[in-house]
Amino acid sequence: MIGWIITFLTLLVIGIAGTVGWKNLSKEHEEARNLALNSVDFTRLKDGTFTGIYGGGMYGWRANQCQVTVTSGRVKRIDLIQGKEATGKTATQPDMLYERVIHAQSLQVDTISGATLTSKAYLQAVENALLRAQTE
Amino acid sequence: MAHRAYGVSAETCLADIQAAAFRLEAQFSRFNPQSDISRINQNAGREPVIISRTTFEGLSHALSFSKRHQAYLDITIGPLVDLWRKSRETGEPPEAAHLRQALSRVNAASLVLTPGQNTAWLPFPGQSIDLGGIGKGLAGDHFLELYQKHGIRSAYSNLGGHVVALGCRPDGSPWKIGVQHPRQPDCLIGLVSVEGKSVVTSGDYQRFFTGRRGEHFHHILDPGTGYPAQSGLASVTVVAESSTAADALSTILFVAGLQTGLDILNLHPGCEGIFVDQAIAVWITPGLKDTFIPADGVMWTIL
Numbered sequence: 001m002i003g004w005i006i007t008f009l010t011l012l013v014i015g016i017a018g019t020v021g022w023k024n025l026s027k028e029h030e031e032a033r034n035l036a037l038n039s040v041d042f043t044r045l046k047d048g049t050f051t052g053i054y055g056g057g058m059y060g061w062r063a064n065q066c067q068v069t070v071t072s073g074r075v076k077r078i079d080l081i082q083g084k085e086a087t088g089k090t091a092t093q094p095d096m097l098y099e100r101v102i103h104a105q106s107l108q109v110d111t112i113s114g115a116t117l118t119s120k121a122y123l124q125a126v127e128n129a130l131l132r133a134q135t136e
Numbered sequence: 137m138a139h140r141a142y143g144v145s146a147e148t149c150l151a152d153i154q155a156a157a158f159r160l161e162a163q164f165s166r167f168n169p170q171s172d173i174s175r176i177n178q179n180a181g182r183e184p185v186i187i188s189r190t191t192f193e194g195l196s197h198a199l200s201f202s203k204r205h206q207a208y209l210d211i212t213i214g215p216l217v218d219l220w221r222k223s224r225e226t227g228e229p230p231e232a233a234h235l236r237q238a239l240s241r242v243n244a245a246s247l248v249l250t251p252g253q254n255t256a257w258l259p260f261p262g263q264s265i266d267l268g269g270i271g272k273g274l275a276g277d278h279f280l281e282l283y284q285k286h287g288i289r290s291a292y293s294n295l296g297g298h299v300v301a302l303g304c305r306p307d308g309s310p311w312k313i314g315v316q317h318p319r320q321p322d323c324l325i326g327l328v329s330v331e332g333k334s335v336v337t338s339g340d341y342q343r344f345f346t347g348r349r350g351e352h353f354h355h356i357l358d359p360g361t362g363y364p365a366q367s368g369l370a371s372v373t374v375v376a377e378s379s380t381a382a383d384a385l386s387t388i389l390f391v392a393g394l395q396t397g398l399d400i401l402n403l404h405p406g407c408e409g410i411f412v413d414q415a416i417a418v419w420i421t422p423g424l425k426d427t428f429i430p431a432d433g434v435m436w437t438i439l
Binding site: 108109112 | 138140292294297298299301305311312313314315316318324327328335336337338339342371373429
């Protein structure tokens with residue numbers, strides 16, 4: 001009988017700890033998912049090298065620091081200077097993400113000449129792709 | 137068709153623009169049997185037709201480009217367009233005899249426009265006008281007038297890839313117009329910043345069909361050969377103040393090719409060009425050197 005009680009209590013503790021842990025983990029993920037990315041006006045960039053820091057959310061798991069180089073008003077380089085990825089401990093590829101940002105600046109157009117689709121639908125697709133890039 | 141206008145009367149202006157778009161379509165379309173253009177075509181070889189003032193002015197403007205560069209743009213190209221439209225269905229290019237017959241009817245210089253009476257006359261049976269290479273341009277200039285009439289200073293219209301920009305963005309910065317990559321559907325070849333300019337692109341990728349033997353037949357016809365133009369270019373973008381000029385010149389330069397195209401462009405001060413050849417190398421005229429930004433990885437040269 002005591003054995004059963006101990007087993008039950010152990011399972012209960014594991015269950016509560018698991019639930020609390022899962023909730024916090026979800027909260028952390030939720031926070032990361034809902035991270036608001038403000039749209040940047042790529043037409044008004046000053047030349048120079050700028051450092052950006054992100055604290056990394058409630059546990060600091062996603063903390064990172066990057067350096068952005070702007071030449072002739074365009075983003076030419078983005079380097080990760082601090083963060084897990086900089087030490088090679090993760091499978092995430094920030095370089096690919098940065099490539100996308102560098103490429104995206106050329107998509108900040110009002111409308112497109114020569115597009116076979118209507119421009120609005122075209123830009124909508126681009127916008128959707130960018131939104132996906134933000135949440136993935 | 138997409139329009140954007142900023143200013144107090146933007147809403148009423150856009151309603152006017154929509155109405156004008158329908159009106160112009162009803163006057164210019166070859167597919168509407170009641171349109172001015174259709175009536176001129178139906179009466180080819182018979183009698184002059186009274187047309188609206190808008191159509192008369194548009195035709196006069198189009199005709200001046202057509203006469204000046206008849207080897208590359210001809211607004212009486214209708215018989216050839218019809219022939220190739222049938223080919224699209226069969227997948228076979230038109231027969232040589234049919235092409236010769238259609239070509240013999242293509243001659244914009246024969247179109248008789250009589251000012252005062254507002255009449256147009258095609259003197260030979262079988263002739264027909266097709267405004268494909270210039271119609272959107274005429275509509276664009278019409279829209280520009282409407283924007284200005286409503287006191288709008290910041291607006292743009294995109295007529296299926298034909299961009300007309302008025303003034304600059306509401307914040308005073310230039311409009312940024314993307315230029316479609318001729319080979320990658322979801323990419324730009326670059327972008328151009330403009331204030332009060334039209335940006336028009338003609339390319340072999342816009343409308344085409346693939347023949348039974350895998351040939352690529354695009355929609356920009358060479359009025360000299362009767363075949364889709366093969367000048368070594370994949371696309372040409374013209375930046376000009378006049379929407380009609382940008383439209384006409386993008387077609388003319390595409391048919392003429394890079395070298396001849398440059399000579400033609402020099403005859404039209406204030407007009408600039410972005411040429412993309414079949415190897416997707418980009419050539420821009422000097423006037424665009426500070427306003428054109430190529431997409432990453434694009435090879436480009438200032439002419």
